[in-house]
Amino acid sequence: MDTAATLAFFQNFYTDAALYVVPEPVASPTEATSPALTAAPAAVAAAAAATTRVLDQLPSSGNLPQPGGAAAGSKPTPLVPPVTLPPVPVAAVVSPAPLATPVATPPPAPEAPRQATTLTLAQLPAAAAAPAGRVQPTPTQSPVAHIPFSTLGSNANGLLILVRLPAEEFRKLPRNVFLNNLLKAIRLIVEDVVLVNVEHPTYPVALCSLRQHLAARQFLAFGKNLLDVAVYTTQPYEPVLLFGDTAFLSASEISMLEYDAGRKKQLWQAVQRMFMA
Structure with a gap:
C-alpha cells in the first residue's frame, strides 16, 4: 500500500481533522509536574493508535474511495476547477509595403542677380568756394592726375x-x-x-x-x-x-x-x- 498517497488523500478529504499532533517542546522542571502536561503523552498515543487503525482499514491505492460517495470506476472530481486560458492571438504577418519610387527633385532655380541699390541723395548745399590764392582743380583737369x-x-x-x-x-x-x-x-x-x-x-x-x-x-x-x-x-x-x-x-x-x-x-x-x- 502506498502510504504517502493515502495520507495525501486523507489530508485533502479531512481538511479540518488533525491526523497527527506535533509534540510540544520539553517543559522546564517546574512545569513537568503540571497535570495538563502529564496528560499530553497519553493523548498523543491515543491519536496515533486511531490513525493506525484507519490506515489498516483503507483499501489499496488502486481503489481509493472517491469523495462524495462516487463509484470506484468514475473519474475523480478535481478539487480545483480547471482554468481555461484565452487563446493567444497570433500576430498577422504583414507583408512589407513596396518601396516608394523616388521622386526626382527638380534642381533649384538659379537666383536672380542682385540689383545694385541706388541711393537717393537729399538736398545738399553746394561746396564753398576755394580760399583766395588756392588753385581749385576742375572735374576734367588736375595737377594730381598722376597720383596712383x-x-x-x-x-x-x-x-x-x-x-x-x-x-x-x-x-x-x-x-x-x-x-x-x-x-x-x-x-x-x-x-x-x-x-x-x-x-x-x-x-x-x-x-x-x-x-x-x-x-x-x-x-x-x-x-x-x-x-x-x-x-x-x-x-x-x-x-x-x-x-x-x-x-x-x-x-x-x-x-x-x-x-x-x-x-x-x-x-x-x-x-x-x-x-x-
Missing part, C-alpha cells in the same frame, strides 16, 4: 569709399565689421560699393582720374586730403555737392571711428543728412 590708386569692387555706378591704407590692410577692408555695419544701416553691402585706396601718403587722388574708370557720383572719404576737388571746400561730417552733381562726405579714419562713440554719432547724423533726409 587701387580699387576693390566692380560696381562702377555704386558708392565710392576713399581711404589711405597700407596694401595689406586695404585687402582686409571688405571684412571690416564697422564698415559693414555702416553700409547695412543705409541698406547696402560691400558688393554695392567700390573701395578706392589712395596710394600717395600726402597728395589726393584726382576726380578726373577716377571718372576715367568709375561713373559713381557719391563719395564717402575716411581720412584727410583724399579727393582733389574737396580738399579746400569741405568740412568733416558736412555732406556737400561738388560741381552740382557729385555728393561728398568726409569723416575720420576708420581706425579712429571704430572706438570713438562721439565720432560715430557725428558720422551717422551726416550719413542721414546725405542719403535719408
Whole structure:
C-alpha cells in the first residue's frame, strides 16, 4: 500500500481533522509536574493508535474511495476547477509595403542677380568756394592726375569709399565689421560699393582720374586730403555737392571711428543728412 498517497488523500478529504499532533517542546522542571502536561503523552498515543487503525482499514491505492460517495470506476472530481486560458492571438504577418519610387527633385532655380541699390541723395548745399590764392582743380583737369590708386569692387555706378591704407590692410577692408555695419544701416553691402585706396601718403587722388574708370557720383572719404576737388571746400561730417552733381562726405579714419562713440554719432547724423533726409 502506498502510504504517502493515502495520507495525501486523507489530508485533502479531512481538511479540518488533525491526523497527527506535533509534540510540544520539553517543559522546564517546574512545569513537568503540571497535570495538563502529564496528560499530553497519553493523548498523543491515543491519536496515533486511531490513525493506525484507519490506515489498516483503507483499501489499496488502486481503489481509493472517491469523495462524495462516487463509484470506484468514475473519474475523480478535481478539487480545483480547471482554468481555461484565452487563446493567444497570433500576430498577422504583414507583408512589407513596396518601396516608394523616388521622386526626382527638380534642381533649384538659379537666383536672380542682385540689383545694385541706388541711393537717393537729399538736398545738399553746394561746396564753398576755394580760399583766395588756392588753385581749385576742375572735374576734367588736375595737377594730381598722376597720383596712383587701387580699387576693390566692380560696381562702377555704386558708392565710392576713399581711404589711405597700407596694401595689406586695404585687402582686409571688405571684412571690416564697422564698415559693414555702416553700409547695412543705409541698406547696402560691400558688393554695392567700390573701395578706392589712395596710394600717395600726402597728395589726393584726382576726380578726373577716377571718372576715367568709375561713373559713381557719391563719395564717402575716411581720412584727410583724399579727393582733389574737396580738399579746400569741405568740412568733416558736412555732406556737400561738388560741381552740382557729385555728393561728398568726409569723416575720420576708420581706425579712429571704430572706438570713438562721439565720432560715430557725428558720422551717422551726416550719413542721414546725405542719403535719408
